[in-house]
Amino acid sequence: MTVRTLNIRLLREGRDIERAFTDTFAPNAGRALQRGPWELIEGATVFVGQIYSNPPKWRSFIEEGSNEIPDEIFTGGAGAVIFVPIGARFAAICFGHIHIALNDDAFERQFGLKVTLNSVPGSNIRSLDLATPDAVTFQKRVQASRDSDVNAFGVDRLRDVARVAGGTPKDPSFARFVAGKDSLSITCELDINDVQKKCNEIFKVYEKTDYKTDFKWVDNLRPVIEKDLIEQLDEKLFVDLGELRKGNPVDLHMSPPEVANYIEGSELHYNGFGSHGATFHSLAITDYISELNRCKFTGDIKEIKEKHRISAKPSDKDQFSEKWKVYDCFIHEASLTSKTDTLYFILFAGNWFQVEALFKDSVNKFFDEIDTVNIIGKTVAHNEQELIANLVATRAADLLKLDREKINPAGVRNANLEPADFLSDKKHFIHLKDGHSSGPISHLWSQGIVSAEAFVGDKEFRKKLRSIVKSEKKGFEVHLPKSTERVVREKYTIVYGIMRQPYADGTLGLPFFSKVSLQVSVERLRKLGFDVAIELIEKPASSAGVRRGRTSSVATSEEAGGKALAKS
Structure with a gap:
């Protein structure tokens, strides 16, 4: 043989x-x-x-x-x-x-x-290629010198997509x-x-x-590569765009496909379909739909994918440096039903992913069961900096600003670890982020973990933190343990506050992949002994300033062809 x-x-x-x-x-x-x-x-x-x-x-x-x-x-x-x-x-x-x-x-x-994976047991893996889809998708290849257990490959079973595997049957x-x-x-x-x-x-x-x-997690997410299937999903996306243009609510929203340099209050242009001169200040599906209606766009999804673009620039810059495809900014859920099954899909950063139904339900269930708080409430601020300034001016009694307060943990230089954006008199460590895209949101989850770990495990960190709090507001340091005292973890809550514009139906939510990465962080914080809560902070919907020559004016929703959309 x-x-x-x-x-x-x-x-x-x-x-x-x-x-x-x-x-x-x-x-x-x-x-x-x-x-x-x-x-x-x-x-x-x-x-x-x-x-x-x-x-x-x-x-x-x-x-x-x-x-x-x-x-x-x-x-x-x-x-x-x-x-x-x-x-x-x-x-x-x-x-x-x-x-x-x-x-x-x-x-x-x-x-x-x-x-x-059907022939190789979890103990006999030799090589594994993984991808972690998020605002920035990370890919990695892990190879072992001999057959090894899959647990040794550092798999994040909630977030990782298996690409290639090899081993001994x-x-x-x-x-x-x-x-x-x-x-x-x-x-x-x-x-x-x-x-x-x-x-x-x-x-x-x-x-x-x-x-x-041994590998059930590989069913959680699968990149869709089949062109005919992508065409079916794109057609469903186009139908939902049409519903939005009619003023009907649809769960379709937009987010930059990568970590962006601009913040809310910067300038955005929608290009590629005659939308000249209209300046917006945040990325919002309602603005894009309004522009499609104002410009009387009659093209198809193929034209949207190939030609529609977004350019953006920070408020302190003269040039539009960020450029994305509109299609890459869509975040959308869709389903396809056959005679025997219903398949679920999510469009994220220009790619469709098939999501296993039970996984989708479990992620949403976990998110819905996270404690919610109403510490900040609805805000008129357009970005994180405005919100922090507003809280400093109006909530001095119960909130102490720690934003931009940098602490080096013991034995580390230039770490510049920020303990939180605010500490409350109810012992909440509040981490805030303008959640215009999944990148900043995912970074927020990491900030909460790093800060919590330093607070629990580093006496020098606690000493410096207590000193800062005492110097900023004498007496407020009673809400923190002394460096020599044990941290009573159950007395403290890590709060994630995310600024979000409402969806077309008026509700607030998070992108699916942000929910997935949040679950990982919440489970880790709970293992550390902390309570975790989340607050979705509604911020104003975007408005467009239409510039033609040296004059500028604000376009009404009727002028943009979206009166019903403005209501949603």
Whole structure:
């Protein structure tokens, strides 16, 4: 028996072989591959050919100093694929550079990942690629020198998306090693006459649910890559945009797709559909919808994705430096229902994610059960700085400002740790953030944890904090323990206050991924012994100042075509 390594993909159900290639390499196309039967398996088909053949990039450099370069020097890549019938489906065994010729949408996504996790126990993982979607998506690859437990790979089971996995199967007769994402790399003992048998074996492993024992968390979030599915979801998004344009409430809102440099009060322009001269001061779905109506936009979702842009600049700058696609700023939830199931999706930072229904429900349930407080209340402030200034002026009796008070923990220089934005006479450490995007919100959760850990574990931190509080408001330090005293943690509450504009239906909320990262932080703070509470602080809806030449005026909601929207 020969040990072989094969690269295998699975054709999507209902797709025929002819539609498995890109237009360039499809049958009857100009660069169609040579086709024929693979006679060792009845019904198997092989496609083979030269995928590319180009002059090497370094050729011109060599020719600068030599005329002796043969004309027939090329770099090239050949490829082949054997389509093996497995029941009503086809496995595709891939060789060389054939992936260039294949249409990714024709094949099952996460096929290789699912086979790997169904066959490899949690104790036998060798390599794991993870992504953490948020305002900034982090990706990482963790490799072990030998099979290791998945818990050693630092997986955040609430937030991480599994991209690629590799390890040693529990059944050595199945394979010696497997790894995969969309395609599967399998190293196994294989006689050439047993290829179809092995493909059927692999398909049976693919259909199992053994992965739920050690890797159930991989179902929580899955990036949607299938173009046809994205098109369906985009159409639902476009329908909801139409409902907003009619004045009907829809749970669709906007957030910068990355940590932005501007703050509320800066200037924003919506570009790409004739919206010239209208200046806004925050990112809001109501403003964008108003501009679509004012400009009588009649395009489709494809035009929105390709052409609509947002430019922004801080109030202290002359140039618009931030530029995003409008589509990348949408945050939207959608569902698709089949005869047997309902699938849930979230659009975030320009990408659709499929969200497992139970995971979605559990995250929302956890968020809804977090204690809520009403310390700040509805505000007229447009940004965090205005809110802090307002609280200093009006709440001096019960709140002490700690914003911009920096403390270095023991043994650390230049850490400049901020204990909180305010300390209340009810022993609340209040952390505030203008939550115009998920980036600042996620950073807020981290601030609360770091501050709480220093407060509990660092006597020097507590000593410096008590000194600052006493110097700012003598007598207020009684709300803090002395550096030599034990912190009675249950007496203190970590409060997250997030400024948010109301959604189109008038309610306040947080983006789904912010709820996910908040759950991680709340669980950690509770393990430290602190109570945690949240306050969603309603701030004013944005207003547009329309500038034409040297004059400026404020556009009414009727002028913007959004009277009903203004009410919501």
